[in-house]
Amino acid sequence: MHKNVSTVRIILSSALKNAVLSIGTVAAVAGAIVTALIPPLVLERIVNTLTEGKRLGIMLVSAYFGIILMAGLAESARESLLSVFGQRITRSLRHELCGKLSRLDTGCFVQQTPGEIVSRFVGDVDTVENLFTGGIIGMTADFGKIISILAIVFIKAPGLAWMIIALIPALYIFTRVIQKRMLRAQMDSRAAAASVSGFLPETLHCIRTVHLLGREGFMRKRYDEAIEEGYQATERTNFYDSVYSPVILIVSAAVTALVFVLSASGNPSLRHLFGMSAGTAVAVISYISQVFTPLESIGMEIQTVQSAVAGVHRIDDFLALSERDTGSAAAEKSDLSISVNEVDFAYTADTPVLENISLNIREGEHVTLTGRTGAGKSTLFKLLMGLYRPQKGSVRIMGREASDIPDSEKRHLFGCVEQHFYAPPGTIEEQITLFDPEITYDDAVKAAKLTGLHAAIMALPENYKTMFSEAHFSQGQRQLLAIARAVAADPKILLLDEITADLDAETEHCVLAALRSAAGGRTVVSISHRLYEEKGSRRVEIG
Numbered sequence: 001m002h003k004n005v006s007t008v009r010i011i012l013s014s015a016l017k018n019a020v021l022s023i024g025t026v027a028a029v030a031g032a033i034v035t036a037l038i039p040p041l042v043l044e045r046i047v048n049t050l051t052e053g054k055r056l057g058i059m060l061v062s063a064y065f066g067i068i069l070m071a072g073l074a075e076s077a078r079e080s081l082l083s084v085f086g087q088r089i090t091r092s093l094r095h096e097l098c099g100k101l102s103r104l105d106t107g108c109f110v111q112q113t114p115g116e117i118v119s120r121f122v123g124d125v126d127t128v129e130n131l132f133t134g135g136i137i138g139m140t141a142d143f144g145k146i147i148s149i150l151a152i153v154f155i156k157a158p159g160l161a162w163m164i165i166a167l168i169p170a171l172y173i174f175t176r177v178i179q180k181r182m183l184r185a186q187m188d189s190r191a192a193a194a195s196v197s198g199f200l201p202e203t204l205h206c207i208r209t210v211h212l213l214g215r216e217g218f219m220r221k222r223y224d225e226a227i228e229e230g231y232q233a234t235e236r237t238n239f240y241d242s243v244y245s246p247v248i249l250i251v252s253a254a255v256t257a258l259v260f261v262l263s264a265s266g267n268p269s270l271r272h273l274f275g276m277s278a279g280t281a282v283a284v285i286s287y288i289s290q291v292f293t294p295l296e297s298i299g300m301e302i303q304t305v306q307s308a309v310a311g312v313h314r315i316d317d318f319l320a321l322s323e324r325d326t327g328s329a330a331a332e333k334s335d336l337s338i339s340v341n342e343v344d345f346a347y348t349a350d351t352p353v354l355e356n357i358s359l360n361i362r363e364g365e366h367v368t369l370t371g372r373t374g375a376g377k378s379t380l381f382k383l384l385m386g387l388y389r390p391q392k393g394s395v396r397i398m399g400r401e402a403s404d405i406p407d408s409e410k411r412h413l414f415g416c417v418e419q420h421f422y423a424p425p426g427t428i429e430e431q432i433t434l435f436d437p438e439i440t441y442d443d444a445v446k447a448a449k450l451t452g453l454h455a456a457i458m459a460l461p462e463n464y465k466t467m468f469s470e471a472h473f474s475q476g477q478r479q480l481l482a483i484a485r486a487v488a489a490d491p492k493i494l495l496l497d498e499i500t501a502d503l504d505a506e507t508e509h510c511v512l513a514a515l516r517s518a519a520g521g522r523t524v525v526s527i528s529h530r531l532y533e534e535k536g537s538r539r540v541e542i543g
């Protein structure tokens, strides 16, 4: 049984595994802060030297350009390393989530919709990546920058430092108000974009029905409404975006102007607060413009951190879901292939599906399950395959509790064919082997020959190595491929769920013939109203 891990643990272990990258990232962040602070100080020296009428040394000029170059390099190293670091974390998280997904107890999927699971892999993991690229590290760097700038300004022009400190709360509140409104507009815009992009495939999917029923106007109206919502939301985002920067620039210019007015006022009581040389004035102007940028960023970063914390909680909830117990199943001596004993089962607590079901099937026996629609026939199959655990009673396969049989053994025990053929991307051979290295090319060919599909496959451009496409096979041939897939691992039991339901009489005949040759020597349980009834198979009513 796998031990549950938390998001924080995954992040820490990924950071430790990439120790050089982690240390490099921290060094680049610190380097970017320090190198950004130095140029105004060097500029101050240059201007003071010039205004004092002294000669400007080449060293000072080179130092100025050198430090600007270093600041640029440190900033670009910071950006690149943070993004690589964030991507490594994302990779580790998705890797862990994918492992978890494959170990999840099948019962979890009754509560979790596919959309919810996908959103953890995509949206939530992205918010955690943003935590590194723009969130917590950016916030620490910005705080560091503001404090360092304030410390320098305190030494150079204490009056200006006090002015900035007095302005920070107002600016912070203004930034947050704008950002909250902008976020709401962005959420609306994203929701509208999602419904616009979902709308097109949905319309295409049922385009024939739309034409048949003459509902084109209705579809167009719905589409127009969705794009109008998106347009309105984007307009709001643009408005807040265009208001924010000018306000900050005006405040920054007003502070600079006020400082110089006070500095030039000649008032002796203001001199120790605002008095400064020409060089210091140049440095101070540069610092004023630098201090507003991190202030603006911090508001955004708080937002990022908040959504990342929500993302971390959601990923942790997913990682804590219960897993299938794939331990070894103890075997009881039994000459029965399948034994279902007084089983009760419900997907959700208040809706029983199977009640007190018992069924014994001997090795090599062929049994057909019948019953009204919704009686629980397919559910019984899932219990036989050990995908769910019954709430009461036992389901045993060759004397072993079905839900305790390890996944690695299942393919040699059961072959299951359903009403529809599900094809992962891959070649025809891979559709049969399902990427199982233990099933060879020869096994795949043997299985296809058994179902009578070999000739059709050999007629394809690259035979068994042709990439599978629905266009290569008819529906009946796809069912033959499904049977080949089921028998390729030579399982002892075949489970057939309404496999000829969608076929015409002639194709059904071919599929049944293929099945008869595939069924030889195996236990066969089928859900069908026709399949084995006339062929002497035992019939069992469910429900």
Ligand SMILES: Nc1ncnc2c1ncn2[C@@H]1O[C@H](COP(=O)(O)OP(=O)(O)OP(=O)(O)O)[C@@H](O)[C@H]1O
Binding pocket: 109, 110, 347, 348, 353, 371, 372, 373, 374, 375, 376, 377, 378, 379, 380
């Ligand atoms: N994953 C699921 N989560 C919750 N309920 C489910 C799930 N799968 C099936 N059910 C419910 O279990 C009941 C039995 O379904 P099941 O598919 O086993 O019936 P069936 O006898 O095979 O029906 P049919 O002959 O129509 O295929 C139905 O009421 C169905 O709504």
